Amino acid sequence: MNITRREFLKLIGGGGAGAVIFSACGVPEEELYFQSPNKLPEDQVTGIDNWYATLGSNGEGLAIRIMEGRAKKVEGNTDYPVNTGSHSISSEAELQMLYHPDRIQAPLVRKEGTNRGAEKWEEISWTDAYKRIASQLDRLGNSKASIVSKPLRGRTGSVLSAFASEMGNKEIIFTAFDDSNVLSALQKITGSSNMPKFDIAHSDLLLNFGMDMFNSNHSEAMFGRLYGQFRDAPRGTMYQIESRLSLTATNADEWIYCKPGSQGLIASSIAYVLISKNMIKTDFAKKLNIQDLKQYSPKNVSTITGMSEEKIEYLAQKLSEAKHPLIIGGDEASANSNGTSSVEAIYALNVLMGNINKEGGIIINPDSPLDDLRGSRFEGNYKKTLDLVSNIKSGSVNSLFINDIDLNYYLPTSLDFKSALSKLELIVSFNSFVDDTSKYADIILPLNTQFESWGNDVPSIGPGYQVVGFQQPVVKSQFSHKGKYSGTKDLSDIIIELSDEIGVKNKYSGKKIKDILMEDAQVLWKLNRGSITAADFKSFWNGVLSRGGWWDINSKVNNNVQSNITNWPKVQTLKFSNVSGKDSFHLVPFRTKVGDGSFAKSPWLQGLTDPLTTIAWETWVEINYDLAKKMKIKEGDIIEISNSNNESIKAAAYPNPSVSPEVVTVPVGGGQESGSYTKNVGSNVYSILDVQLDDNIGTHAWAATKVKIRNTGNNIAIPKFEGRFEELKRDPHNHVIKITTSDSDDSDHH
Amino acid sequence: MKQSKWGMVVDLDKCNGCQACVVACQSENNIPLQKKSDYDENRVIQWIRVERYWEGSFPDVKAKFIPIMCQHCDEAPCEPVCPVYASYHNNEGLNVQVYNRCIGTRFCANNCPYQVRFFNFWEAEWPDSLKNQLNPDVTVRSRGIMEKCTFCVQKIRRTKRDAKVNGFEIEDGAREINPACVNSCNTEALIFGDMNNPESKISRIKAKEEKKDGRGYHLMEHYGTSPNVLYLKKVDNSKKSHSH
Amino acid sequence: MIPGDYRVPKISKKFLIISGIGGFITTVLIIVVGIFVGSAWWTQPLFGFDEGPDQPIAFKHAPHVKQLGMKCTYCHRFGTEGAAAAAIPPVEFCMSCHRIVGDDKGEIAKIRDTYEGGKPIDWVRVHRLPDHAKFYHPPHIKKLSEKNNIEASEVCSTCHGDVASMTKVKQVSPMKMGWCVDCHKANGASTDCTTCHY
Structure with missing residues (x-):
């Protein structure tokens, strides 16, 4: 049967005309016309517009309007x-990445006779680039090469891993905001290696230890959807325990300040109250020995955590009353030297409440239907990255492949990655842009951006059933007019072609990423279940691409999950660098609209105001309003923030009422040295973070830095939206309405 | 066919301040890039913005968000002051800015209590490659004219036209007709629809929340502008256990 | 005559003739330019507008339409398929016939080269509306074909004239706002500003 895409769409899309109009269309390859250039706005011709399904870089399923x-x-x-x-x-913002003026258009090689970092490039052909790399590797030896990459999704990650294992398994994944310890804790608690779904939507009480859901590695839209449903009647109550008023914390019904790194103690203390007061009767509660938990009694921990005894008891009370309590944690709570043990204690509360794999609890995600493709994850290896730096310095690594990760920007100054780079004999960078690391490369192999690439993805946080998302190019590669031997390519295709040239073989050799994805789709097609079933593979493939993926809502994990933990996890003590004195603070870096800094290239996101401070195009340091007054710090004063190594950055002060007097907070993303929208914007807070590791699994404890601050006396006008209009007088009694809940009549705390 | 009257509901209890609406609006409506100098000169253009209000101080502090866009007032203060009728009300309840009529007196912006009208002090500029992204359905505004939220009238027009040509009924809450901000809203805090259709979601919310004990209110109602955007108050059931 | 009295200098005949002719030419020029600008402002230029612009590929409508009997909407199908502009079809579309049809000379060779090079053709735009005026073909085609009981492909000439007999395509209707509004009023279409301006 010969079936056109549109007919097919009607068949599977069913229903009303609206559905057909909006549902994403199939394979866009034949419709990728790129017509006359547009010099004037009116030259933009409104052609037939179609919506094509693909995936975003954070794993969201997207529909892109193409004209x-x-x-x-x-x-x-x-x-x-x-x-x-x-x-x-x-x-x-991926749109701006696609049409970014800074994009690399062809393979680049450093001009002969110029120094690294001089940014004098010469365009070469792909074949030439592969040959140069292969001949260099011949000389330097495959065994002394190393590969460092950002976390990759789906099959692209497998292709890179396969290549790395051929080269001697030297793949290092680096990510600035690492989820490794949350994953390892969850694995212990749930027995499943998949990140579970947090069923926020159906829970009535959400106790969140520091997870900044709305500035996340994972899909923020997913958390937003869950949060929206959480607020629907019956309205859930949310408590956030964090050392910083994050965007998530301010949306909680109550933000409770705790000292940085003390979340694990609070969780354990809540457990102690729950058990000692006999508030819960789950199996795990009966198994636990109260003596093990005694050290965490509210009395013992209240000074260390900065949280009052009543508050801990109050939270325990609330938890025991809730029908569907859910306890989650991560980000800042996991980013200290005791991160793993803290997060274990936090998620152990879920076992204590007995809500594993229950509605409104922690829902286990099933394994992916593709045997060798597990869920995407934000797992990095900071320890290995540190080893890499020392190996480069000692000479045991002499060539480095860097995939789209700006290590020179992310690593602290104290590691001196720049001088390590200069020791390398060959630096190959896979990137769409020249960033602070790839500018030191010898050869840059340009990548297609998200909307030009093929790929698939098993969601990092699945919906509780099996999903495989498919990513297709929705537009022709921007520089395809440069011909077959120039322009940009998919990472997977580059890796496969390069490994062919180097002479290493694996199961992907000789294939294109599209073929590999079609093999995956074959497997799904043969399952003959889920959202798309078709008589022939061609229709199935069309269906998968037009709907953006395949999923099976019946593939839930139904059996009772047995948790692996038998004892209460021991929360380790905290380690900080030795900075003390009146002007010493705890430094908490945080992600903003530009993510971990990788989206700072987008002028939309740079020009977007930060929701809490309304600042754009600048790096600021948040400091307590009253304390700033005492320290004679005004808004816009340039503050020098220095760590125990006396490395420092400068940022504009933004005193506000939300910060604890013990903490200063600085957003990441500023201080990049390359790029037309990133150069000279703010300063780089990564550069002053201490190299403090998680004691258990060696992730970076990025919230464990102590700093001193000093007012330099200079003052700038902070570019911000706030203050643009006069704030109108408010009626304090009419702003919010108090609703009567069961807890509002017990006024004994007054 | 019954005349539509477009309106929006903003549920402040759901708004999490993520700003997806702001970027979606910039992308859909060809809003110029906000440069650093625009912030310095207070000439930032955001058709929809998320305002933040601090409440309390540490440790009992919270920031609350209100997304503000053109309220499409029935009694719009911006309309009578325009000497060239560039700002007028159409029969679908939209407050319309006609770019080719506008001569840039800025009277309308001065008269708008919501501060949602923006003046193009400079010609909007994009690098050539970024121009590929510009939406051909929306005029690129030139220097010297006012602009503001249109409720994505281009999508309303397009969908109505398609409905007429292809003969289908426009569903309530259809994504083709929803403004870009509504489609992007992560928490579904923004709801758009036809207020003349009693069956629509927005009409039902209006009927429920505009009652005496409902959560509905209009921004600066006392000015008598009768806006077509209904805000639902934030619910606050936090118990301040540390108040003594 | 008093000595020192002002005396009108004698103007040479030659100067008079030259300035007379010069003045005449200037006056005529001003009038001509005035008429051109005025006519172009209100409707269409009165003269100098007999032919359309040169195109990168000298496409001829006549053989396609008159000899082969192809309908406008065969190639300019986007207009009836829901797009705003009927637009020139992409090169790929031309090639669906010209892969086989036609000799390898002249204009056909050009289009084959372009196709193989994968480059777009820089057509010179003939019908150009300002950015702030949005025009969509489908509702107009539908309305006029229903009203006059003609096929969709026959509606085109209402505004675009007899394109088939033009060697270089030119604009025949003024495409000014007044022209649009007159027709809208005559057909009972909406004249709300947001119908076209947004």
Whole structure:
């Protein structure tokens, strides 16, 4: 049967005309016309617009509006189970990544006779680039090469791993905000190696230890959707325990300050109250020995955590009253030397409440239907990265492949990565842009951006059933007019072609990423279940691409999950660098609209105001309002922040009422040295973070830095939206309404 | 066919301040890039913005968000002051800015209590490659004219036209007609619809929340602007256990 | 005559003739330019507008339409398929016939070269509306074909004239706002500003 895409779409899309209009269309390859250039706005011809399904870099299912071969607008794919129609700002910004003026258009080689970092490039052909790399590796030896990459999704990650294992298994994944310890804790608690779904939507009490859901590695839109449903009647109550008023914390019904790194103690203390007062009767509660928990009694921990005894008891009370309590944690709570043990204690509370794999609890995600493709994750290896730096310095690594990770920007100054780079004999960078690391490369192999690439993805946080998302190019590669031997390519295709040239073989050799994805789709097709079933593979493939993926809502994990833990996890003591004195603070870096800094290239996101401070185009340091007054720090004063190594950055002060007097907070993303929208914008807080590791699994304890601050006396006008208009007088009694809940009549705390 | 009257509901209890609406609006409506100098000169253009209000101080502190866009007032203060009728009300309840009529007196912006009208002090500029992203359905505004939220009238027009040509009924809450901000809203805090259709979601919310004990209110109602955007108050059931 | 009295200098005949002719030419020029600008402002230029612009590929409508009997909407199908502009079809579309049809000379060779090079053709735009005026073909085609009981492909000439007999395509209707509004009023279409301006 010969079936056209449109007919097919009607068949599977069913229903009303609206559905057909909006549902994403199939394979866009034949419709990728790129017509005459547009010099004037009116030259933009409104052609037939189609919506094509693909995936965003954070795993959201997207529908992209394409007109005349140009991508115009991003919207969430309503069908895709992760984000169900919404999308986060970074997905929209992918449009600007696609059409970014700074993009590398062809393989670049450093001009002969110029120094590294001089940024004098010469365009070469792909074949030439591969040959040069192969001949250099011949000389330097495959065994002395190392590969460092950002976390990759789906099959692209497998291709890189396969290549790395051929080269002697020297793949290092680096990510600035690492989820490794949350994953390892969850694995212990749930017995499943998949990140579980947090069923926030159906829980009535959410106790969140520091997880900044709305500035996340994972899909923010997914958390947003869950949060929106959480607020629907019956309205859930949310408590956030964090040392910083994050965007998530301010949306909680109550933000409770705790000292940095003390979340594990609080969780354990809540457990102690629950058990000692006999508030819960789950199996795990009966198994636990109260003597083990005694050290965490509210009395013992209240000074260390900065949280009052009553508050801990109050939270325990609330938990015991709730029908569907859910306890989650991560980010800042996991980013200290005791991170893993803290997070274990936090998630152990879920076992204590007996809500594993229950509605409104922690829902286990089933394994992926593709045997060798597990869920995408934000797992990095900071320890290995540190080893890499010392190996480069000692000479045991002499060539480095860097995939789209700006190590020179992310690593602290104290590691001196720049001088390590200069020791290398060959630096090959895979990147779409020249960033602070790739500018030191010898050869840059340009990558297609998200919307030009093939890929698939098993969501990092699945919806509780099996999902495989498929990513297709929705526009022709921007520089395809440069011909077959120039322009940009998919990472997987580059790796496969390069390994061919080097002479290493694996199961992907000789294939294109599209073929590999079709093999994956074959497997799914043969399962003959789920969202798409078809008589022939061609229709199945079309269906998978037009709907953005395959999923099976019946593939839930139904059996009772037995937790692996028998004892209460021991929360380790905290380690900090030795900075003390009146002007010493705890430094908490945080992600903002530009993510971990990788989206700072987008002028939309740079020009977007930070929700809490309304600042754009600047790095600021938040400091307590009253304390700043005492220290004679005004808004816009340039503050020098220095760590125990006396490395320092400068940032503009933004005193505000939300910060604890013990803490200063600085957003990441500023201080990049390359790029037309990133150069000279703010300063780089990564550069002063201490190299403090998690004691258990060696992730970076990025929230464990202590700093001193000093007012330099200079003052700038902070570019911000706030203060642009006069604030109108408010009626304090009429602003919010108090609703009567069961807890509002017990006024004994007054 | 019954005349539509477009309106929006903003549920402040759900708004989490993620700003997806702001970026979606910039992308859909060809809003110029916000440069650092625009912030310095207070000339930032954001058709929808998320305002933040601090409440309390550490440790009992919270920031609350209100997304503010053109309220499409029935009694719009911006309309009578325009000497060239560039700002007028159409029969679908939209407050319309006609770019080709506008001569840039900025009277309307001065008269708008919501501060949602923006003046193009400079010609909007994009690098050539970024121009590929510009939406051909929306005029690129030139220097010297006012602009503001249109409720994505281009999508309303397009969908109505398609409905007429292809003969289908426009569903309530259809994504083709929803403004970009509504489609992008992560928490579904923004709801758009036809207020003349009693069956629509927005009409039902209006009927429920505009009652005496409902959560509905309009921004600066006392000015008598009768806006078509209904805000639902934030619910605050936090118990301040540390108040003594 | 008093000595020192002002005396009108004698103007040479030659100067008079030259300035007379010069003045005449200037006056005519001003009038001509005035008429051109005025006519272009209100409707269409009165003269100098007999032919359309040169195109990178000298496409001829006549053989396609008159000899082969192809309909406008065969190639300019986007207009009836829901797009705003009927637009020139992409090169790929031309090639669906010209892969086989036609000799390898002249204009056909050009289009084959472009196709193989994968480059877009820089067509010179003939019908250009300002950015702030949005025009969509489908509703107009539908309305006029229903009203006059003609096929969709026959509606085109209402505004675009007899393109088939033009060697270089030119604009025949003024495409000014007044022209649009007159027709809208005559057909009972909406004249709300947001119908076209947004």
